[in-house]
Amino acid sequence: MPDYKVYYFNVKALGEPLRFLLSYGNLPFDDIRITREEWPALKPTMPMGQMPVLSVDGKKVHQSVAMSRYLAKQVGLAGADDWENLMIDTVVDTINDFRLKIAVVSYEPDDDVKEKKLVTLNSEVIPFYLEKLDDIARDNNGHMANGKLTWADMYFVAILDYLNYMTKSDLVANHPNLQRVVDNVTSIDSIKAWIDKRPQTEI
Amino acid sequence: MPDYKVYYFNVKALGEPLRFLLSYGNLPFDDIRITREEWPALKPTMPMGQMPVLSVDGKKVHQSVAMSRYLAKQVGLAGADDWENLMIDTVVDTINDFRLKIAVVSYEPDDDVKEKKLVTLNSEVIPFYLEKLDDIARDNNGHMANGKLTWADMYFVAILDYLNYMTKSDLVANHPNLQRVVDNVTSIDSIKAWIDKRPQTEI
Numbered sequence: 001m002p003d004y005k006v007y008y009f010n011v012k013a014l015g016e017p018l019r020f021l022l023s024y025g026n027l028p029f030d031d032i033r034i035t036r037e038e039w040p041a042l043k044p045t046m047p048m049g050q051m052p053v054l055s056v057d058g059k060k061v062h063q064s065v066a067m068s069r070y071l072a073k074q075v076g077l078a079g080a081d082d083w084e085n086l087m088i089d090t091v092v093d094t095i096n097d098f099r100l101k102i103a104v105v106s107y108e109p110d111d112d113v114k115e116k117k118l119v120t121l122n123s124e125v126i127p128f129y130l131e132k133l134d135d136i137a138r139d140n141n142g143h144m145a146n147g148k149l150t151w152a153d154m155y156f157v158a159i160l161d162y163l164n165y166m167t168k169s170d171l172v173a174n175h176p177n178l179q180r181v182v183d184n185v186t187s188i189d190s191i192k193a194w195i196d197k198r199p200q201t202e203i
Numbered sequence: 204m205p206d207y208k209v210y211y212f213n214v215k216a217l218g219e220p221l222r223f224l225l226s227y228g229n230l231p232f233d234d235i236r237i238t239r240e241e242w243p244a245l246k247p248t249m250p251m252g253q254m255p256v257l258s259v260d261g262k263k264v265h266q267s268v269a270m271s272r273y274l275a276k277q278v279g280l281a282g283a284d285d286w287e288n289l290m291i292d293t294v295v296d297t298i299n300d301f302r303l304k305i306a307v308v309s310y311e312p313d314d315d316v317k318e319k320k321l322v323t324l325n326s327e328v329i330p331f332y333l334e335k336l337d338d339i340a341r342d343n344n345g346h347m348a349n350g351k352l353t354w355a356d357m358y359f360v361a362i363l364d365y366l367n368y369m370t371k372s373d374l375v376a377n378h379p380n381l382q383r384v385v386d387n388v389t390s391i392d393s394i395k396a397w398i399d400k401r402p403q404t405e406i
Contacts (some may be wrong), residue, residue, distance in 0.1 A: 048297060066292035073285045082276045087268035094251060100303070132251060136207060 003053035004029035007046070011203040014064040015052040016158035021151060023194035025075030033199070053073060065092060074152030078159060079146060085143040088152045091136060095156055098129040106166040126167065134175040142180035149184065157185040165203050207232035208258035214406040217267040218255040219361035219377045224271060224354060226397035236402070241322025256378060262296070268295060268358075275354030282349060290348040294339060298359055301332040309369040329370065337378040344381035352387065360388040368406050
C-alpha cells in the first residue's frame with residue numbers, strides 16, 4: 001500500500017475530499033496540518049506554492065480535483081466507463097464553479113463592492129446552482145452522478161461545510177435531494193468514523 | 204462513429220480544445236457557431252445555460268475540461284495509467300487556474316480597479332505561472348505531461364490564443380519550452396489542417 005500524506009492547513013475546505021476518499025478506502029494517511037507560522041518556510045517546497053498537496057510514496061502532487069479523481073480510482077469510486085466518468089467530472093467541475101462564484105464574493109476585500117456582489121450572489125447565483133444541483137441529485141436517486149455512489153458525492157459533501165461557511169448559510173436546508181446526498185455519504189461507516197475522529201474546525 | 208456537435212460562439216477560447224481533439228482523432232463534427240442574437244433563445248436548452256456544449260448522439264454535455272478529457276480518451280490522448288492521468292489533470296487544472304487569474308482582471312468592469320489588478324497580474328502572476336509551466340515543458344521534453352503528446356498539450360495550445368488575447372501579449376515568446384509545445388502540436392497534420400480550415404477569429 002502506498003504511503004499517503006495529506007498536507008493542508010487545519011481546515012476542511014479543499015483538503016477534505018482527499019481525507020474523505022482515503023478514509024472511504026481505508027487507506028492509512030498522515031493528516032499533516034500546517035500552521036500559518038509554519039507555512040512560509042514550507043511554501044517553496046510545494047509544487048505550485050499551494051496546498052492541499054498529496055504525497056504518494058514521497059511524490060508530491062497538487063490540484064484538489066485532480067487528486068480526488070486519482071484517489072477515487074484507487075478506492076473504487078470512479079465511473080464504470082468513459083461516459084460515467086464524464087458525468088462525474090461535469091458535476092464536480094460545476095460544483096467547483098459554484099465554489100469559485102461564492103469565493104470571489106466571500107474574499108472581496110472592498111466592503112462596498114462586496115455588498116453589491118452579495119445581492120447578485122444571494123438572489124441569482126446561489127438559487128440557480130442549488131436548483132440545478134438539486135435536480136441532478138433528484139434524477140440520480142440521491143447521488144450527484146450515474147444514480148449511484150461516486151466520488152462526486154464525496155467531493156460535494158466534503159466541501160459543503162466550506163461552502164456553508166462562506167455563505168453563512170445551510171445550503172442544502174431547503175433542497176431535499178441534496179440533503180439525501182449528504183445523508184447517503186455521512187451514513188457510510190468509514191466516513192462516519194472519519195467525521196467522528198477528525199479535528200473539529202469551523203472551516 | 205458517434206454524431207458529434209460542438210456548440211459555441213464564433214470564437215476559439217474554451218471551445219477550441221474540443222475542436223482540436225475531434226480534429227486530431229479525425230472524428231467528424233458539426234462546428235455550430237451561435238451568434239449573440241441567437242443565444243438568448245438557445246441558452247435555456249443548454250445544460251447550465253452555458254457553452255461550449257458537446258452533443259454526443261444528441262446527448263448534450265458541458266464543462267470544457269471534462270469534455271476534453273472524455274474526447275481525449277476517444278482519440279488516444281489520455282495517459283497510460285492512473286498516475287499519468289493525474290499528471291495530465293494536474294497541469295490542465297493549473298493552466299485553467301492561470302486562465303481564471305487572467306480573466307478576472309481582463310473582465311474587471313471598473314477601470315481603476317483593473318489598473319491596480321493589472322500591476323499584480325503582469326509583475327507577479329503571469330511570470331510565476333509562465334516560469335512554472337515552462338519548467339514543466341522542459342522536464343517533459345516539449346510536452347505538458349508524461350514526456351509525450353497528451354491532451355494537456357492540446358488543451359494548452361488550443362486556448363493559448365485566448366490567453367494571449369486577454370493579456371494582449373505573446374505569452375510563449377520568451378519561453379522556449381512552451382514554444383516547443385506549440386510547435387509539437389501545430390505540426391501535427393490533422394491539427395495543421397484544422398487550423399487552416401477553421402474560421403478566422405480574433406479570440
